[in-house]
Amino acid sequence: MRLxxxxxxxxxxxxxxFIVFTVRLSRYCSEYISCGQAHGPASQCPASDFFFxxxxxxxxxxxxxxxxxxxxxxAVIPSASNGSSLTRTxxxxxxxxxxxxxxxxxxxxxxxxxxxxxxxxxxSLARGLxxxxxxxxxxxxxxxxxxxxxxxxxxxxxxxxxxxxTKLGFAGIEEGSRYGLRPRMLTLSNSYSSSNSLSTSAxxxxxxxxxxxxxxxxxxxxxxxxxxxxxxxxxxxxxSDDLHIGSRLPAYCTSMxxxxxxxxxxxxxxxxxxxxxxxxxxxRTVSSIEKLRLALRNVRRHGYALVDQEYxxxxxxxxxxxxxxxxxxxxxxxxxxxxxxxPVFDMQTRFLPHLxxxxxxxxxxxx
Numbered sequence: 291m292r293l294x295x296x297x298x299x300x301x302x303x304x305x306x307x308f309i310v311f312t313v314r315l316s317r318y319c320s321e322y323i324s325c326g327q328a329h330g331p332a333s334q335c336p337a338s339d340f341f342f343x344x345x346x347x348x349x350x351x352x353x354x355x356x357x358x359x360x361x362x363x364x365a366v367i368p369s370a371s372n373g374s375s376l377t378r379t380x381x382x383x384x385x386x387x388x389x390x391x392x393x394x395x396x397x398x399x400x401x402x403x404x405x406x407x408x409x410x411x412x413x414s415l416a417r418g419l420x421x422x423x424x425x426x427x428x429x430x431x432x433x434x435x436x437x438x439x440x441x442x443x444x445x446x447x448x449x450x451x452x453x454x455x456t457k458l459g460f461a462g463i464e465e466g467s468r469y470g471l472r473p474r475m476l477t478l479s480n481s482y483s484s485s486n487s488l489s490t491s492a493x494x495x496x497x498x499x500x501x502x503x504x505x506x507x508x509x510x511x512x513x514x515x516x517x518x519x520x521x522x523x524x525x526x527x528x529x530s531d532d533l534h535i536g537s538r539l540p541a542y543c544t545s546m547x548x549x550x551x552x553x554x555x556x557x558x559x560x561x562x563x564x565x566x567x568x569x570x571x572x573x574r575t576v577s578s579i580e581k582l583r584l585a586l587r588n589v590r591r592h593g594y595a596l597v598d599q600e601y602x603x604x605x606x607x608x609x610x611x612x613x614x615x616x617x618x619x620x621x622x623x624x625x626x627x628x629x630x631x632x633p634v635f636d637m638q639t640r641f642l643p644h645l646x647x648x649x650x651x652x653x654x655x656x657x
C-alpha cells in the first residue's frame with residue numbers, strides 16, 4: 291500500500307509533524323496486524339512497506355530521524371506466525387545504523403588519557419615533559435598559546451609547567467612572550483649518556499671507524515615506532531647533516547629501523563604493523579605492509595638492512611644488528627652516505643665487514 295501524496299502535507303512545526311507521524315503509525319499498525327492474520331508472514335503484508343519507506347515529509351532530518359523511526363517500528367510491530375500466535379520482531383531485522391564514532395584527538399595530551407584513574411601516575415610531571423618535548427630545532431621558541439596548541443594542554447596548564455621549569459632553570463623567557471629551553475636541560479641528556487653503557491661504549495668505536503673510513507656512522511635503539519640516535523660520528527659531506535644524538539626517525543623506512551623491527555618478537559612486530567602509517571617520504575619509500583614484511587624477512591635472512599633513498603633522495607644506508615651477551619638484539623649500527631658516491635656493491639663488499647666487526651665489539655661491552 292502506497293501513501294497518497296495529497297495526504298502527506300506537513301506543517302513547518304516539528305510538533306505538528308510528530309503528531310501526524312504518530313496518528314498514521316497507529317493506523318498502519320492496525321492494518322499491519324490485520325494483514326498479518328490474512329496474509330501470513332509480515333514480509334508479505336502491503337502495510338509493512340510503510341515502516342521501511344518513510345518519505346521526507348515525515349522527517350525533519352532524514353539523516354537522523356529515518357534510521358530511528360525504522361528501528362522503533364521494527365521493535366514494536368508484532369509479526370504473525372502460523373496465522374495466530376504473535377511474536378515481537380527483533381530490532382536486528384531493521385537496517386543497521388552505523389555507530390557514530392567521535393573524531394580522534396591527535397594531540398600529544400590525548401595519550402595521557404590512557405592513564406586516567408592510575409593513582410601512581412603523576413599527570414603534572416607528564417604534562418611538563420610534553421612541554422619540554424615540544425621545543426624542536428624548527429620551533430626553539432614558542433609562546434604559551436603556541437605550546438597549548440602543539441601539546442593539546444590548556445593554556446593554564448602550559449603556564450604552570452613553564453613557571454616551574456623557569457624556576458628550576460630549565461626554561462626561560464627569550465624575547466617578548468616567547469619561551470625557550472635553557473642550557474641546564476643538557477644535564478638530563480648527559481645523565482642518560484653517562485649512565486648508559488651502550489652510548490659510552492659506542493662513541494669511541496664510531497669515531498675510530500669514521501677516522502679510518504671517512505664516513506658517517508651511527509648507533510640507534512628502538513623507542514616506540516621510531517629509532518633514536520644514541521651515538522654518532524659525523525662526516526660533513528653526508529647530505530643529512532642535521533642528525534645528532536637524540537634525533538628520531540621512522541623505523542619502517544630506515545636501515546637501522548628495519549634491523550630493529552626484523553628482530554622484534556613476533557607479537558610486538560604484528561602490533562607495530564597494525565598501527566604503523568606508511569608515509570611516502572620519497573617515491574622509493576615502501577608503500578605497503580606486505581612489501582615491508584618481505585623487506586624484514588630479507589633482513590633476518592641476510593643479517594643486515596640496506597635502504598636505498600627511501601627516507602631522503604640521494605641518501606643510502608646500511609645497518610647491522612648489535613647483540614647483547616644474552617643473544618638479544620638491543621641496538622643497531624649503520625653507515626650512511628651519498629647514493630651516487632657509494633654504490634650498493636661497495637657497501638656490501640667494502641663496508642659491511644667493518645660494520646659487523648664493530649657490532650661484535652660493541653656487543654662485548656654491553657652488560
